Amino acid sequence: xxxxxxxxxxxxxxxxxxxxxxxxxxxxxxxxxxxxxxxxxxxxxxxxxxxxxxxxxxxxxxxxxxxxxxxxxxxxxxxxxxxxxxxxxxxxxxxxxxxxxxxxxxxxxxxxxxxxxxxxxxxxxxxxxxxxxxxxxxxxxxxxxxxxxxxxxxxxxxxxxxxxxxxxxxxxxxxxxxxxxxxxxxxxxxxxxxxxxxxxxxxxxxxxxxxxxxxxxxxxxxxxxxxxxx
Numbered sequence: 107x108x109x110x111x112x113x114x115x116x117x118x119x120x121x122x123x124x125x126x127x128x129x130x131x132x133x134x135x136x137x138x139x140x141x142x143x144x145x146x147x148x149x150x151x152x153x154x155x156x157x158x159x160x161x162x163x164x165x166x167x168x169x170x171x172x173x174x175x176x177x178x179x180x181x182x183x184x185x186x187x188x189x190x191x192x193x194x195x196x197x198x199x200x201x202x203x204x205x206x207x208x209x210x211x212x213x214x215x216x217x218x219x220x221x222x223x224x225x226x227x228x229x230x231x232x233x234x235x236x237x238x239x240x241x242x243x244x245x246x247x248x249x250x251x252x253x254x255x256x257x258x259x260x261x262x263x264x265x266x267x268x269x270x271x272x273x274x275x276x277x278x279x280x281x282x283x284x285x286x287x288x289x290x291x292x293x294x295x296x297x298x299x300x301x302x303x304x305x306x307x308x309x310x311x312x313x314x315x316x317x318x319x320x321x322x323x324x325x326x327x328x329x330x331x332x333x334x335x336x
Contacts, residue, residue, distance in 0.1 A: 110173050111135040112187075112265055112294050113159070120154055120165035120318075128154040129165060130318035136266065141288075141295040143305035143326055145335060146315035152298045153193075155315070156268045159296075160188050172265060186215075189259030189293075193270040195251035204246070204254045205230070205239030211262045229257035233287055249280025253287065260291070269297045273304050302330055 113136035120129040129151045136142060144152045157163045159171075161181045169176040171184045192198050201207040208229050212222045230236045233253040238246070243254060252272065259267060272288070273281045285307050288295065299305050305312060305326045312329040314322040322332045330336060 109138070111137050112172055114168075114170045115159075116168040118155070118158060118165055118167035118169060120151075120158060120163060127318050129158070131167070132318070132320055134313065134320065136294050136296060138265075139292065139294055140311065141297065141309045143309035143312040144296060144298045144315060145300075145302075145305065145312055145326075145329060145333070150315035151318040152315050153270055156190060156270055156296065156298060159268065160185055160190050162190075186262065187265045189262060189264040189267045191252075191256055191259060191267065191269045191272055193272075193274055195248070195255045198255040198258065199243035199251060202242060203240050204235065204243055204257075207243060207254060208239075208258045208261045211258060215262070225261040225263075226257075229261040232260055232291075233257045234283065247280065248275040249277065249283065252276065252280070252284060256284075256287070264293060266294045266296070267291070269295060269299075271299055271301075272297065273299065273301050302326065302336065 115132060115134040118129055118132040121127050132155060146152055154163065158165045159169060161176055161184060171187050174180045174183055176184045199207050201210055205226050208226045209222050212225045230239055233256055235250065235253055235257060243251060246254060272284060276284060285304060288308055297308055309326055312326040313320045314329050314333050322329045
């Protein structure tokens with residue numbers, strides 16, 4: 107019997123309160139350890155798709171995370187399995203220090219203090235920010251903020267990470283370090299990006315969103331060529 111995917115989406119639909127359709131029947135699977143790039147124009151539904159996966163929005167259709175439906179009864183479980191890295195790190199960093207920010211999730215999940223501290227140390231080391239735990243987030247560079255936000259996700263040890271334009275605002279060295287860090291992570295990933303070179307560096311597969319639907323799928327280069335996306 108084939109192993110169930112980490113994430114399975116069937117006929118996912120969503121309309122905004124004004125009636126505008128954001129998603130119009132999306133089918134998608136994410137396998138363990140896989141990285142998939144979500145390509146397509148602005149307004150095609152990519153970010154909305156991410157928000158639906160973690161229950162920030164409620165749509166119609168079926169979403170299963172590690173075999174369990176994303177619904178009211180299972181929303182806490184789904185969010186424990188999925189980490190979402192926002193496009194703007196300032197939306198994600200809100201505690202007085204980096205270490206406190208990273209500790210926020212594990213502490214609220216009621217892990218014991220020694221476990222919380224261990225997770226904070228490990229997450230800082232993984233993203234290359236050891237020694238910056240006591241620094242206020244607003245004193246970090248854009249690249250460091252992105253890594254600190256990622257560390258907060260890693261401290262919860264999710265099975266999947268969703269990334270919304272992760273290289274936005276980053277200079278070339280920070281971008282290269284982020285790519286290296288993400289490539290080393292074992293988690294499955296979904297990466298929304300307009301950066302084709304970043305998609306090539308991270309993703310084994312790509313899908314192309316257009317008007318709320320997935321209209322192409324394959325390798326990054328196959329999808330880019332099929333949709334004339336350079």
